[in-house]
Amino acid sequence: MTLRKKKFAKKKEEILHSAINIIAERGYHGTTMEDIASNLFITKGSLYYYFKDKQELVFQSQIMLLLRSIDNMIAVQLEDILIAEKLRKAMRVHVTYLLRERSGFEMMIQPDHLFSKQQLEEIVSLREQYGTYFDQMINDGIEEKVFHVTDSKIVRNIILGAMNWVTQWYSPKGKKDVTEIADTIADHLMRVVIKN
Amino acid sequence: MTLRKKKFAKKKEEILHSAINIIAERGYHGTTMEDIASNLFITKGSLYYYFKDKQELVFQSQIMLLLRSIDNMIAVQLEDILIAEKLRKAMRVHVTYLLRERSGFEMMIQPDHLFSKQQLEEIVSLREQYGTYFDQMINDGIEEKVFHVTDSKIVRNIILGAMNWVTQWYSPKGKKDVTEIADTIADHLMRVVIKN
Amino acid sequence: MTLRKKKFAKKKEEILHSAINIIAERGYHGTTMEDIASNLFITKGSLYYYFKDKQELVFQSQIMLLLRSIDNMIAVQLEDILIAEKLRKAMRVHVTYLLRERSGFEMMIQPDHLFSKQQLEEIVSLREQYGTYFDQMINDGIEEKVFHVTDSKIVRNIILGAMNWVTQWYSPKGKKDVTEIADTIADHLMRVVIKN
Amino acid sequence: MTLRKKKFAKKKEEILHSAINIIAERGYHGTTMEDIASNLFITKGSLYYYFKDKQELVFQSQIMLLLRSIDNMIAVQLEDILIAEKLRKAMRVHVTYLLRERSGFEMMIQPDHLFSKQQLEEIVSLREQYGTYFDQMINDGIEEKVFHVTDSKIVRNIILGAMNWVTQWYSPKGKKDVTEIADTIADHLMRVVIKN
DNA sequence: CATGAATGAGGTTTCATTCAT
């Protein structure tokens, strides 16, 4: 019984992964159920055994991505290091995750028209939760007088934006590998917050 | 005859504007020819008098956006001010333009699958040209020893990303208006490049 | 302009006719848009130019049928004949219309799950209006002491049911033609109401 | 072994019952195997252990209904009462059975396209057999000079139609209960046949 | 016996595109 359910859940995740990758490439409307299915060597129909409809599938994939990202942040949060190092680490983790998982942040853009009000609320809430980890670190740094920023909300968004954009320009063929890119970005972005 | 052509060109621009706005909201695939047409109180069919097909229409609108952005940069470039001020100004102009025109940078994201190879080359070339203005300013700053960066290409992308992301989080209902937001973003981003 | 609209309306009616006939044969779910379209030598897609969706098309066809039936009853109502004759005539008209138009009363059966609440209300209201003409005649007959019934609502339904069932058993290959069938049915049903 | 078979047959009947009820509500095409199965808390797949396919299942359910109706008529036939009373009783039984069992007479309507030729023949034959009981009673009444009709076949159909229609208009919420409705209908319909 | 999983044919619907007027 539990085996069954595990298998079911595993397959669901597989599908979500497939979906994330393809949607990251082609966008929501540009991706067909056929695309997602054939990528897994199953048929369209099977997808509907696991998900009610396309929207639900895509919604779930967003949720999965966000939950994982949040897990990443929690892990960083728990580390016992100086606040500046913690923020830098968070940035590196974010960028690395983004590039490694091709994680479909593209889809996160303007999801207003794709999802239901309720779904949207859940997504926004998780996004906000994720952002809060950065807020926290920024504020901690301010309190410890290591950081100096005039508007922490905006700074958070500047940092997230700068990082998310990486999927637009990073090419694996370039000189730097993912880790180096993550380091460089983190180093430069630290300047935005660090005192002098 | 010339009048004819002028009228034709004017109408074309009108259509491009309509398209840009709607596509910015709903994405390429989420926007129908019907949407674009009805927004201008004309019929679908008429669009085909001005543009060969949807792709062409969208492509042209991208080109228009990019050309305008480049014009903006040229204007900034020509100003006779200190390099740091020039870069700061460029940032303010970029963010302001973005928020004012709702300019469909969303569409610029991963257009790989929408356009033909030739079209893509033209877009990439214009994008690159646009980026070059920032590269130029950054490099000028380095030479003048006002800026200090380790990798100017990455810094350019960090800056562009941080700015472009603004369309994702800025709400007109917030406390700050467009100008203030642009200022705040520019101020913080200057820290990425400025020495000390 | 008016010509255009007339053409549009005419085409719409054509489609409704086609739909009525086919649905009468195969039922709502058994009828495909393809069926309706190919019957008119047009394509599926064209149907959507005239009707929002299948449900709307079918709904409109029901309305059309009911309105016509009501027109029939109004015509009978206006005739200046004895009440018994009037009822008999109404029956003959009903049966004739039913058999001539193959009028899809089959669809009228249990439309609960096909239509929206609002649509259902409209249908029920028209059905009721139609039934009222029979009620009226029955009650007139009672007042004039020509008819004798204990429950006029039930009698109305008995009469309508007996008539509607004709589509289930009448075969054009039989001895009697439509008019004769209508006469025979009407004659026998008159006995249900007539005094002695 | 016999126990096995009994259990098998019992389960089959259960399924048929479920099917009859649901199809009565939603029609053949509107009812899914899933609907029928979940109503019995089993899975779709299991149905195929008992019936070759959907059509077979539905066909069997029709047959079951008809056989039971015929049993009803046989019981009435055997009663030792006057012919007029016998016909009246038959009507009451018919209406009561219809309303009690929600018996899916809707499905009986135009089954032409649902069943195979052979299946159709069997259904038509049973239907006819059922009708014959009414014919018999009508003819007996004529011979005994209690009834007076010009065309007994048509009269049979009038009576059946009037009765079958009851499922369309009878509401359990109304004043009359099933028995009263059956009585009223029977009383009025007797007038169609009774001499003066 | 029963089921979970998968399939694929077929249905509804959307929409870019064409074309006669």
Add this chain to the structure above:
DNA sequence: TATGAATGAAACCTCATTCAT
């Protein structure tokens, strides 16, 4: 120039059916 009408390809989705376990 502009449009009303039509088209057809392709998308989403449903569901009867199969089958290994």
